[in-house]
Amino acid sequence: MNPMQIKIDEARARGKMGLIPFLPAGFPDRERFWKELEQLDAAGAAVIEIGMPFSDPVADGPVVERASLKCLDDGVNLAWIFEGLKARKGRFRAALLLMGYLNPVYQYGLDTFAADCEAGGVSGLIVADMPYEESGFVKDALKPHGVSLVPLVGLNTTRERMALYADGAEGFCYFVSVLGTTGQRDALPARIKEKLAEAREVFDIPIALGFGIRRPEQVAPFAGLMDAAVFGSALIGHIEAGGTSAEFMAPWE
Amino acid sequence: MKKGYFGDFGGQFIPELLMPPLIELEEAMRTILPSEAFRTRFDQMLRENVGRPSIITHCPHLSRDLGLDLWLKREDLNHSGAHKINNTLGQGLLAKMMGKQVLLAETGAGMHGVATAVAAAMLDMKCVVYMGATDVVRQAPNVGRMRLMGAEVIPVESGTRTLKDAINAALRRWIADQENTHYCFGTAAGPHPFPTLVREFQQVISKEARQQFLDRNGRLPDVVVACVGGGSNAIGMFHHFVPDQSVRIVGVEAAGTGEPGCHNSAPLNLGSDGVLHGMLTKLLQTKDGQILPSHSVAAGLDYPGVGPEHAHLQAIGRVDYTTINDAQALNAFQVLSRREGIIPALESSHAVAYAIEHKDELQGKSVLICLSGRGDKDLGILDQIL
Ligand SMILES: Cc1ncc(COP(=O)(O)O)c(C=O)c1O
Numbered sequence: 001m002n003p004m005q006i007k008i009d010e011a012r013a014r015g016k017m018g019l020i021p022f023l024p025a026g027f028p029d030r031e032r033f034w035k036e037l038e039q040l041d042a043a044g045a046a047v048i049e050i051g052m053p054f055s056d057p058v059a060d061g062p063v064v065e066r067a068s069l070k071c072l073d074d075g076v077n078l079a080w081i082f083e084g085l086k087a088r089k090g091r092f093r094a095a096l097l098l099m100g101y102l103n104p105v106y107q108y109g110l111d112t113f114a115a116d117c118e119a120g121g122v123s124g125l126i127v128a129d130m131p132y133e134e135s136g137f138v139k140d141a142l143k144p145h146g147v148s149l150v151p152l153v154g155l156n157t158t159r160e161r162m163a164l165y166a167d168g169a170e171g172f173c174y175f176v177s178v179l180g181t182t183g184q185r186d187a188l189p190a191r192i193k194e195k196l197a198e199a200r201e202v203f204d205i206p207i208a209l210g211f212g213i214r215r216p217e218q219v220a221p222f223a224g225l226m227d228a229a230v231f232g233s234a235l236i237g238h239i240e241a242g243g244t245s246a247e248f249m250a251p252w253e
Numbered sequence: 254m255k256k257g258y259f260g261d262f263g264g265q266f267i268p269e270l271l272m273p274p275l276i277e278l279e280e281a282m283r284t285i286l287p288s289e290a291f292r293t294r295f296d297q298m299l300r301e302n303v304g305r306p307s308i309i310t311h312c313p314h315l316s317r318d319l320g321l322d323l324w325l326k327r328e329d330l331n332h333s334g335a336h337k338i339n340n341t342l343g344q345g346l347l348a349k350m351m352g353k354q355v356l357l358a359e360t361g362a363g364m365h366g367v368a369t370a371v372a373a374a375m376l377d378m379k380c381v382v383y384m385g386a387t388d389v390v391r392q393a394p395n396v397g398r399m400r401l402m403g404a405e406v407i408p409v410e411s412g413t414r415t416l417k418d419a420i421n422a423a424l425r426r427w428i429a430d431q432e433n434t435h436y437c438f439g440t441a442a443g444p445h446p447f448p449t450l451v452r453e454f455q456q457v458i459s460k461e462a463r464q465q466f467l468d469r470n471g472r473l474p475d476v477v478v479a480c481v482g483g484g485s486n487a488i489g490m491f492h493h494f495v496p497d498q499s500v501r502i503v504g505v506e507a508a509g510t511g512e513p514g515c516h517n518s519a520p521l522n523l524g525s526d527g528v529l530h531g532m533l534t535k536l537l538q539t540k541d542g543q544i545l546p547s548h549s550v551a552a553g554l555d556y557p558g559v560g561p562e563h564a565h566l567q568a569i570g571r572v573d574y575t576t577i578n579d580a581q582a583l584n585a586f587q588v589l590s591r592r593e594g595i596i597p598a599l600e601s602s603h604a605v606a607y608a609i610e611h612k613d614e615l616q617g618k619s620v621l622i623c624l625s626g627r628g629d630k631d632l633g634i635l636d637q638i639l
Contacts, residue, residue, distance in 0.1 A: 055543040056417065056529060058424045059268045065411060077541045102266055103528045107542030129528070131269045133256075156273045156431070165269075179270060180429045 002148045003095040003123040004171035007046040008206040008228045017219070018172075018228030019044060019252050020208055021235050021245065022099065024051035024068045025084075026076035028239050034084060036245045037092070043249035045094040046228060047172075049126070052078060052100030059101075059128040061183030063233040067240075078108045078116075085120030097124040097150065097171075102138075110141035118145035124171045126150045132164045150174055155195050162202040172206040172228060175199055177213065183233045185212035188219075196225040216252055257445025260568055262561035265444040267531045271424070274431040279446045281351045286453070291350060298342050299457070302375060303331050305339075306461045309469065309621070314592040319612040322619040324474065325595070326462040328486065328626060335598065335626030336458060336486040337368035341437055343454035345372030348435030355379040355434040359423040361388055361416035361482070362553030362600065363395025364626055365439030370404035372437070380404035381434075383422040385415040388552050395630050413546040416556045420530050440483025442560035444531025448488075452562065455489025458623060463493045466621055476615065478503045479623035480603040481521070481574065482553050484560035486625035495571060504563060504574040505603045507549035511578030516548035520559050521567050521574040534561045550579035550634070551599035553626075581606040583638050586628060598626035599634065 008018035021040045026033050040048055053068035053076055060068070085096070098117065105113050105127065117125065125147055127138065132151075139149050151165035154176035165173070175196060177188050192209070199207050209219060210230030219229050229252070238248045257263050265275060285291050299305040307330050312323040328336040345356055356373045358380070360366030366382040373380035382399055386408040389396055399406050412418035420443075427436040441451040459477075466474050477494050479487035481504040494500045509517035517523060520535040527536035529544055537545040537557035547557040566572040577585075582599055585606035590596045597605055601624045608620050 055412065056421055058421050058530075059270075059428075061425075062411070069412070072543060101528075103536075103538070103544075104542035106528055107538070107540065128268055129266045129531070131265060131267065131272050133272075134264055134266055152269050154270045157269060158273070161269075161272070176270060178429075179431065181425050 002170040004047050004097060004148070005205055007095045008172055011046045012227055017252070018046035018206065018208065019249065020047045020049055020210070020228050020230040021045050021249070022049040022051060022230060022232035023235065024053055024064065024071050025081045026053070026071035026074055027067050027236065030074055030076065034088065036239065039245040040249065041092045041094050043246050044253050045249070047095045047097050048092065049097045049099050049230065050081065052081065052098055052104055054101040054104055057101060059181055061181040061233060063236050064182045067236050078104060078113070082116040082120050085122065089121045092121065095124070096122045097126065098122055099126040099128065101129050102127050110138060114141045114145040114147055117147045122147060124148045124150050126152065126174060128152070132161065152176055153199060155179055155189065155191065159198055159202060162199060166203045169203065169205055172208050173199060173203045174230065175207055175209050175226070177209050177211045180211065182211055184214055184237065188212060192222060193225065196222055200225055259448070259562040259565035262532070262534050262564040263445055263448060264533050265531060266528045266533065267424070267444045268428065270428050274427065275444060275446065277351070278450070281347055282446055282450060285347055285350050291346065295343060295346055298346065299339070303338050303342065305457065307331055309462060309465045312593045315589065318592065319608060321608065321612060321615045321617065323608060324466065324619065324621045325624040326458060326490065326621060327624055328458060329597065329601070329624050333368050333371050334629065335364040335368065336455060336489060337365045337439065338371060339457055339489070340439070340451050340454040340485060341365065341368040341372040342375070344435065344437045344450065345369070345376050345378065348437070349376045349378060351435065353433055353435040355381060355430065356437045357423055357426055357430070357434050358382045358437045358439060359416065359419035360384050360439060361419065361555055362551070363388065363392040363399065363630060364553060366404065366406065367395050367398045369437050370399045370402040373404065374402045381426070382406045383409050383419040383426070385409050385413070385419045387414040388416065391633070392552050392630055415547070417544065417547070440485040440560060441488045441562065442483040442530065442532060442534070442558060448532070448560050448562055451485050452488045452492060455485050456492040458486065458489035459491060459493035462490065462621060470619065473497055473500050474621040475618040476501045476503060476620045478505060478604045478607050478620060480505045480554060480600050480625060481559060481563060482518070482556055482600060484563045486623050488560060488562055490623035491566070491572060502572045503607060504572055505607045506574060506576045507551055507554040507582070507603055508576035508578040509548040511580070516546055518547040518549040518554045518556055519576045520557060521563060522576050529558050532558070532561045534564045535559055550582060551603065553598070553600040554603065575607065577603040577606040577610065581610055583634070585609055586631070587638070595624070596628035597624055598628050599631045601625045
């Protein structure tokens with residue numbers, strides 16, 4: 001079983017929600033990034049999602065975009081990310097997941113990328129700009145290295161398309177809470193409920209809800225329908241305002 | 254061939270959340286486009302609102318100066334001053350018949366934004382245009398035109414603040430507003446089905462020009478030329494000439510200042526394979542796959558990618574893609590104005606410059622150039638060149 005699923009299942013077995021914090025690689029700076037990861041890990045993250053910065057992040061809102069562009073300015077690239085991960089291999093209890101856009105991965109070389117994921121202890125990948133129809137060649141490259149492509153579905157994904165994504169999916173299913181980009185929102189749309197229920201039926205892996213999430217109260221109405229929560233912009237905002245990852249995680253544990 | 258691909262290029266590299274509107278659009282292309290109701294209304298709009306067919310014009314003085322036989326396909330004479338309106342009226346009518354209320358667009362030079370604003374006003378729809386903050390300044394007259402026609406123009410401050418960032422912003426908006434909004438993409442690029450849809454609306458350029466040239470000269474031109482930004486006027490100008498093996502086809506990209514290593518807008522000449530804005534195509538990028546800032550004196554060519562069909566036509570060797578730099582384009586801008594009394598857009602000036610710079614190899618040849626737009630929007634540049 002993919003380590004991402006194992007970790008989320010463990011949290012569920014303890015009666016908790018699986019926690020999936022997101023930080024762009026190199027945020028808030030290249031040194032502190034690794035310390036934040038350690039804090040997130042110590043605070044009980046099930047999966048840590050690491051953003052691979054891209055110049056043109058169309059699925060992201062202003063907070064993630066700004067943070068990612070700053071990381072790029074600081075010289076963050078895939079080689080730097082994998083170097084750091086390899087040096088720390090085995091030190092994280094949480095499963096590791098890389099998230100980004102196709103082009104940097106494509107230029108790095110898919111086979112090298114997959115091999116480096118394995119060498120760096122990464123068990124999953126999210127490609128924000130790659131729907132099912134285009135994903136075959138990426139899945140093929142990841143498979144021999146035990147890396148799973150995490151499917152993203154949302155409020156406008158039909159049951160038929162969910163079924164395409166569910167076939168052979170491992171790790172967890174990322175359910176996007178809004179028709180929109182990443183970023184904090186005060187309220188989540190009520191119609192999430194029926195769509196989440198549908199995803200539950202179609203997928204036999206854990207379901208994580210993401211986009212716009214900050215506080216546990218926000219997801220309370222959906223507690224029975226989801227297994228994990230992803231938070232990115234809110235965590236970035238908290239760190240930018242001078243807070244620490246540990247503080248941010250506290251209300252969730 | 255894989256669906257939505259031109260050879261190895263194209264595809265649908267967009268978030269899953271955008272697949273439903275793209276599938277809906279593909280379905281509408283299948284059902285609405287061929288319908289009698291669409292065809293009749295669209296033909297009427299092209300005749301009575303755009304002024305089609307656009308004429309071809311012989312350039313007697315430049316022909317003599319250069320030692321060749323120079324002709325222009327006059328897309329600059331279309332209502333709103335460029336080829337862009339062929340596409341926006343087509344997509345606008347399609348969107349209207351799909352039941353959409355809002356036309357969303359990105360724009361670089363502002364010509365596509367203006368043409369979308371025209372379509373929205375004509376079809377009684379709402380219009381929202383994203384435009385890079387840099388372009389808002391350098392193409393200010395077009396911002397005024399859009400606003401006058403009721404469009405909401407939103408300056409984009411992120412990234413390089415030009416066309417590519419305007420496309421990012423428009424895609425984000427479309428994710429949120431897909432229910433009532435059609436994204437009226439401005440060039441023959443982006444995710445499938447846009448490259449095919451935009452070509453469908455722009456192929457009228459070569460459909461007319463080929464017949465007009467034949468009627469006038471009794472033969473086909475030796476060379477057909479168009480400037481390439483995202484590639485819509487070029488694919489429109491090339492489409493019906495592609496099967497004519499006797500016709501040499503030339504696409505002209507913008508080289509920027511032309512100095513080695515300068516920012517440019519020539520991904521077919523200077524870029525490499527990559528994925529941006531929904532397509533696998535030629536891109537200007539770093540070795541890490543980050544998209545490079547582009548530059549051209551012509552805002553409408555200032556884009557680090559290109560439509561996938563052009564990448565394919567280059568790969569199979571059917572079309573030659575070459576470059577013209579800022580200074581050569583500015584020279585052509587002045588030469589065509591002075592010698593023929595036609596002020597071309599700076600984008601189109603790149604195509605005209607090709608004939609000027611390559612006159613030696615073109616001696617005695619007939620050359621048909623797509624004059625994609627008029628230059629009124631570019632008069633601000635006069636301070637810099639006169
Ligand atoms: C007059 C004119 N020509 C050409 C272009 C370039 O676009 P495309 O390559 O899609 O024809 C533009 C874009 O704004 C334009 O305004």
